[in-house]
Amino acid sequence: MAKKIKQTHTTKRRIAGDRRHVFRTAAAVAATMIVTATALTACTKTDTGSETTLDDLRKAGTVTVAYANEAPYSFDADGQLTGGTIALHREVFRRLGVNELKGVKTDWGGLIPGLNAKRYDLVSAGMSITPERCGQAAFSVPEINYTTALMVQPGNPKHLTDMDSIKRSGAKMAAMTGAIEADYASELDIPDPMLVKDQQSGIDAVNSGRVDAFALTAVSLNYAKTHTPGLNVEVTQPFIAVIDGKPQNPAGATVFRKEDTSLRDAYNAEVKKILADRTEYMKILGPFGFTEENIPDPSLTTDRLCRGE
Structure with a gap:
């Protein structure tokens, strides 16, 4: 938004030349404001304009x-x-x-x-x-x-099958920051989940033993296990999370x-x-x-x- 320009005349009118100078200055300021407004309009385009x-x-x-x-x-x-x-x-x-x-x-x-x-x-x-x-x-x-699954340690020693089993067992879980699995953990009051920035960080957390499970979509975890040579983990059967008695879809x-x-x-x-x-x-x-x-x-x-x- 352009600021209003306050002009203060500190002298009285003296001669016609002064008046012409004032008029020319005002015209220049007005022209500058018009050009600026036009430029701003040209740079601001939304999807509702003539071009999408x-x-x-x-x-x-x-x-x-x-x-x-x-x-x-x-x-x-x-x-x-x-x-x-x-x-x-x-x-x-x-x-x-x-x-x-x-x-x-x-x-x-x-x-x-x-x-x-x-x-x-x-x-x-x-x-x-x-x-x-x-x-x-x-x-x-x-x-x-899609459905959710858990990536777990070999043999699934804590017998994890879904989000509720993580809460019951006190297992440590990881989820991606901002992902829906992190929302599930929050809504189920699963304590202190490890939030990771991406899929690989979650896989690494399980593989290193820093967490017991990494929650993500089943298709993602199965793809990672299949396409990562030497990855010594297991992926649980897919499940649908239940929040407040309501199955998530x-x-x-x-x-x-x-x-x-x-x-x-x-x-x-x-x-x-x-x-x-x-x-x-x-x-x-x-x-x-x-x-x-x-x-x-x-x-x-x-x-x-x-x-x-």
């Missing part, structure tokens, strides 16, 4: 996504950005006329703050739709339905800024076609360990999940 974020992406030919390096959703494999959500986004944006995808590696807890700071265009991480997150950003339709989605409604809507129109075609869905996500069980039920909507239903 999608228009910009098409012109640039590139969409930039944030990823948390969690396999098999979105991760760096020998310098190549890959994963189930990355493959999905490459295909959807190809259909939208954007052929290149770039990634920005970000700690899980910084994904939405970085999005709103405009460091990237969207979040590609299979992030769960929750009421709290819906207050901070806009989500696509549900894209990945988490679903992951793509995350957009709240103002990018037309980008989200255009994205939804294309991704819905993939979700409706099981063969196409599996062609894109199957190579990363996802199965048809990960396809969300059409009755599970973003609005319902944002309301906590």
